[in-house]
Every structure is written in structure tokens, then in C-alpha cells.
Amino acid sequence: MIVIESKRRKRENILNKYPDAVIADVTSQATDGAVKLSSFYLHSGIPVPFSKVYSAMCI
Template sequence: MIVIESKRSKRENILKEYPNAVIVDVTSQATDGLVRLSPFYPHGGIPLPFSKVYSACNR
């Protein structure tokens, strides 16, 4: 089961309601490798459809 909580929710309250929870931060402020799941993470080399020369960069 996946539950989405507000970043402002206290960790203790989340663990009280879901004792076996794995809390994952996927915001642009994350400190681990899951920051790449943020829509604001700057991915590069995204292929553009119908173009063999150009690629996009999310900035």
C-alpha cells in the first residue's frame, strides 16, 4: 500500500498511524538518490521525438 502524506506532517504522527511505514522523500529537497523522482530534478539527454540530432534537458 502506498500512502502519500504532506511534507509538513510530523514523522512521529505518520509512524503512529502506519507503524511499519517506510518514509521516502521524493521532493527536490531530498538528500538521497530518490531526489531523481522529483519533477524538478534536472534530467538531461531526453530524446526528442522525430529528431536524431537534438535532445532535451529539463531545467
């Protein structure tokens, strides 16, 4: 089950309600690896099909 909670809620309150929760901060301000799921994370080095010279970037 996936539950979405406000970033403003205290971590302790979320864990009290959902004791087995895995909390993943997917905002652009995240400090862990889940930041890559943010829509504002810069992805680079994407290979361009049929080109060995060029690579792309995407936000």
C-alpha cells in the same frame, strides 16, 4: 499500499500511524536518492536516438 502524507506532518506521527512505513521524500528539497523522482530533478546524459554525438537533458 501507497499513502501520501503532507510534508508538514512530523515523521514520528506518520510512523505511529503506519509503523512499517517506508518514507520517501520525492520533493526537490529531498536529501536522499528519492529526489530523482521529483518533477524538478534535472536528468542529463540521455542518449539521443540515432546520434552518437548528442545527449539530452530533461526536467
